Amino acid sequence: MTYRLGIDVGGTNTDAVILDEQLHVVTSTKVHTTTDIETGIYTSMKAVLNQTKIDPAEVTAAMLGTTQCTNAIVERKQLANVGVIRLGYPASLSIVPYTAWPADMISVLSGKYKIVHGGFEYNGEPITPLDLEELAGVLDDWQGQVESIAIVGIFSAIRPEQEEKVAEIIRQKYGTDFPISMSAAIGSIGLIERENATILNAALNKVMQRTANGFQNALANEGLVNAQAYFCQNDGTLMSVDYAKKYPILTIGSGPTNSIRGAAYLAQVQDTIVLDIGGTTSDVGVLSKGFPRESAVAVRVGGIRTNFRMPDINSIGVGGGSIVRQDKAGRITVGPDSVGYQIEDKALVFGGDTITATDIAVRLGYAEVGDVTLVQHLSEAFARQAGEKIAEMLAEAIDQMKTSRDDVQLVLVGGGAIIAPSTLKGVRKIIKNEQGPVANAIGATIAQIGSDFEKIYSYEQVDRAQALTDAKAQASTRAVTAGADTASLNLVEVDETPLAYAPGQTTKVRVKVVGELAQRGKVVTATSKQ
Incomplete structure (x- = not known):
């Protein structure tokens, strides 16, 4: 018998599951995401292994969906010093690399760039040939000052050979293991957005190296010596560790897609809308032919406009840990701030002093979590108003993802799904599954x-x-x-x-x-x- 291990790191919880050869769920667990993230991964991994008592050597595949790369961009931490080589002189001098980037991000990445001769017209004709002497001078100047290089050529989607030639020269100069990102393999049409995505990919090299090494070391330490490691991509599929090291940007947005794929598997449907309610946010996505629908517009990542593939997700600040307030005028608000992974310390039902969406769900009888008596002092009218507000926000988020005005089928998953009512406006049918709280980890494992x-x-x-x-x-x-x-x-x-x-x-x-x-x-x- 062989098994698969899947782990998905969310903003509030880190979920883990073990599946058997027939992809049946053997066991699952949900632990709080830790500040350093790695501890939560190790804890969840140990928990499911201890629960099953299976031989770790029988685990042949281990999948990780992680927020490490997203966090690194948002927090501007652990990023590599990047040098940007744009092949497009003199055609693209009017808008230089890093245009419209946040100033703090430019500073973190070094802001080094050079626009050199090269690039192609839309019909594949060269703008100017490569100047190898010019390129050698740039690399001499950057020696020891950059940790990764992004190569971006005008219309390289038509002809990538100039980018490939520059990469070859860089490896000759800096070594075969030097991190290089080529835009032709990352972004779509649109020079600036493609360039931005390529720069971010180059910047994430160190983050992914550390994450991959940490994941593999954790597997080895737990005795999973036969487990091949994989990372989750943001289109609902997997990639090997070596591939992830080349394209770390593809992990951004993998969390919601894991949930969508897991929801599809649990509900056995190919086309539907999925609502994943976590501790901090609710994500609405569309399942099309078994895979998450991709966004058709440019997406901002950490304040930077890009055009690499991203899932079409509508996220709102409503989750199980969302803080519920009532102002002096009697208006009720839910979120967007949340107690997050501290819900078991701060929510009323767990003995805390903060009213959360989970407390409202318990007061309204949606779920039995914690100590019900600790929310009985909340008036029914207040709880009902807060419940209606949550339902209204969820229904509106779902409505924004529809392609028609008809009522839709909805698959409801996530650890915070208990805050959703049994019916929602615009939804004709809600499908749930007892494994729904760990749908994200299941999605990672079956991908x-x-x-x-x-x-x-x-x-x-x-x-x-x-x-x-x-x-x-x-x-x-x-x-x-x-x-x-x-x-x-x-x-x-x-x-x-x-x-x-x-x-x-x-x-x-x-x-x-x-x-x-x-x-x-x-x-x-x-x-x-x-």
Whole structure:
């Protein structure tokens, strides 16, 4: 018998589950997220192993969904000194790298950049050729001053070879292990947003190195010597540790997607809306053909506008630990501040002195948590008003994610799901599962390896079928690199977007490929029923 271990780190709780070969939940646990995060991971891991008494050597795969990279950007901590090389002189001098970035972030990353000769037109014609002597001078100047380099070429989505040549030169100069991020593999069309995403990816190198090493060391210390480690991506799939070290930015936003995938697995549905209520926030996402719907607009990460793939999530400041207040005029507010992981110290039902959304749920009879007698002094009218406010906020968040005015089916998960009423405006059916509180960890554990590829093709120069075949091959190669089993690869999405401003039937093609984990022993699929 072999097992999978999945851990997901949230703002309030860190959840862990163990699944067997048929992907049935063997056990699960929920512990408070700690300030240093790692302690919460170790605690949850030990808890599920102790509960099952299984041989740690029988765990063959371990998955981690973590907020480490997100926190590093938001807190401006543990980031690498980045040098930015933009291939686009003289065409892109009017807007330089780091334009519109927060000043404190520029300072943390060093703010070093150089716009050198290179780049391409939209039709693939070079703007100017690379100047290798110019590039060598930049690298000489930066020697010992940068810890990572971001390479960004104009229209590298069409032709990435200049970026690849610059990367080759950097490795010759700085060593084969020097961290390099190439924009053609990270962002979409749009120079500045793609550049921003590439810079952030480069900045996260040290964070991911430490996180990956810590995770692998923890597995080894607990005797999980046969467990292959994976990180969760923000599209609901997994990637190997080595792949995560190259593309740490892909972990940003993985928490909500884990919940969406876990909810889909528990409810056995492919298309639905998912509401994940945690201790601090509620996240609403859309499940489309078994995977989270991706955002179609540029997303800000830590105040920085980017265009790399991100899940389409609507987050509001309502959770189980949200603080409930009533002002002098009688108006009731819920959140956005929360007691977070201190809920068992501060909520009324646990003997604290702060009214939380959980206290309201207990007072209204939605759930039995803590000591019910400790909230009996709250008037029924007050509790009812607060409950209506919570329901109103949740319904509005769901409504914003709809694609039609019809009532929708909703899968409700998360440790804070007890604060939701049994009915919500605009929702025709609410699906729950007893494992819903740890849906995020389940989503991490049952996920497949995935990768996508995006490129601009001219259908007048390249036959459409040939272009799609090429895109699928490129995505498949990335998926295998990320840890997928070659024989199990499956094309799950093809998106073609004609570019009206470009001649020659120019089309942006994006494909997504997923596959099962390529691990020792048999390949376990993620389609077994709970």
